Amino acid sequence: MNWISNYVRPKINSLFSRREVPENLWTKCPECGTMLFHRELADNLNVCTSCDHHMGITPRARFAALFDGGIFTEVKVPEPLIDPLQFRDQKKYPDRMRAAQKATGEKEAMLVAEGEIARTPMVVAAQDFSFMAGSMGMYVGNAIIAAAQRAVEMKRPLVLFSAAGGARMQEGILSLMQMPRTTVAVQMLKEAGLPYVVVLTHPTTGGVTASYAMLGDVQIAEPNALICFAGPRVIEQTIRETLPEGFQRAEYLLDHGMLDRVTHRKKLREELVTVLRLLMRQPPAVAGDLPAPRPEAAASAPAAPAEPVAGPAPAPEKGAPAPEKAAPKAAAKPAAKP
Numbered sequence: 441m442n443w444i445s446n447y448v449r450p451k452i453n454s455l456f457s458r459r460e461v462p463e464n465l466w467t468k469c470p471e472c473g474t475m476l477f478h479r480e481l482a483d484n485l486n487v488c489t490s491c492d493h494h495m496g497i498t499p500r501a502r503f504a505a506l507f508d509g510g511i512f513t514e515v516k517v518p519e520p521l522i523d524p525l526q527f528r529d530q531k532k533y534p535d536r537m538r539a540a541q542k543a544t545g546e547k548e549a550m551l552v553a554e555g556e557i558a559r560t561p562m563v564v565a566a567q568d569f570s571f572m573a574g575s576m577g578m579y580v581g582n583a584i585i586a587a588a589q590r591a592v593e594m595k596r597p598l599v600l601f602s603a604a605g606g607a608r609m610q611e612g613i614l615s616l617m618q619m620p621r622t623t624v625a626v627q628m629l630k631e632a633g634l635p636y637v638v639v640l641t642h643p644t645t646g647g648v649t650a651s652y653a654m655l656g657d658v659q660i661a662e663p664n665a666l667i668c669f670a671g672p673r674v675i676e677q678t679i680r681e682t683l684p685e686g687f688q689r690a691e692y693l694l695d696h697g698m699l700d701r702v703t704h705r706k707k708l709r710e711e712l713v714t715v716l717r718l719l720m721r722q723p724p725a726v727a728g729d730l731p732a733p734r735p736e737a738a739a740s741a742p743a744a745p746a747e748p749v750a751g752p753a754p755a756p757e758k759g760a761p762a763p764e765k766a767a768p769k770a771a772a773k774p775a776a777k778p
């Protein structure tokens with residue numbers, strides 16, 4: 441990290457990637473119906489100020505609120521083949537892609553970044569539900585592999601925020617192939633003795649829950665997130681029975697041993713740092729390191745730097761042994777090698 445990557449690059453990025461002010465300045469909370477002013481909502485990390493409902497958040501806004509000073513460096517993801525099946529439903533696949541790129545300002549459904557959170561170096565990948573429902577295609581597979589490779593190369597832990605409707609059907613079997621590919625990527629981290637922490641956000645469904653989203657050493661979820669393979673409606677139609685309240689929601693899964701934690705978005709930063717420092721055998725973060733970058737950092741999409749981070753960060757200890765599994769559920773995890 442130097443002055444150019446810490447300060448100049450994010451500044452330039454923020455100048456060029458600044459998005460226009462949204463036309464609708466008010467957002468209605470889908471849970472309680474309160475009208476929320478967009479700035480107030482963004483300052484609160486897209487969590488309803490009235491009922492604490494966690495709405496979707498873009499990877500860029502999340503990173504801006506997560507990394508020290510809102511500063512992070514994107515990890516390059518190798519480009520996959522474009523539209524290998526020449527797929528077409530009502531629209532051609534490339535047209536859908538272009539529309540999604542225009543709407544989100546992102547290239548694809550996953551963003552990978554590296555940086556420091558409370559002076560703890562890590563690689564973070566986040567899935568973008570607003571980009572074609574965060575669907576897992578070849579790009580997302582490449583992104584996870586790139587993230588894992590970078591983490592192993594730098595001896596850093598990997599944190600992954602999942603949000604997906606499942607596999608990208610426009611890529612057919614090639615999207616399903618991302619399940620074993622990403623599983624092998626996670627195995628690479630485990631073999632290197634590096635922690636892999638998953639934060640499941642609303643909703644994480646389909647093939648994503650059948651692969652990398654369920655392989656974390658520690659599984660954290662945001663409150664009330666829907667986490668499932670087949671959704672409740674599909675199950676209800678199949679078994680013709682009413683499902684219990686809160687079925688497949690984060691709290692329900694926590695009660696039934698599928699998760700380790702359900703954590704409020706505002707507490708996530710602190711919790712991730714605590715967990716990762718513990719697993720990397722680093723001393724706990726000093727109180728001064730923990731406060732979030734800047735409340736406004738999350739307000740808009742661009743990663744606007746507050747000030748360059750000064751001072752070296754404690755490097756992860758070399759050859760740290762593999763962390764102990766967090767829960768007995770690890771035994772139920774599928775074998776990684778195909």
Ligand SMILES: [Zn+2]
Nearest residue numbers: 469472488491
């Ligand atoms: Zn609400």
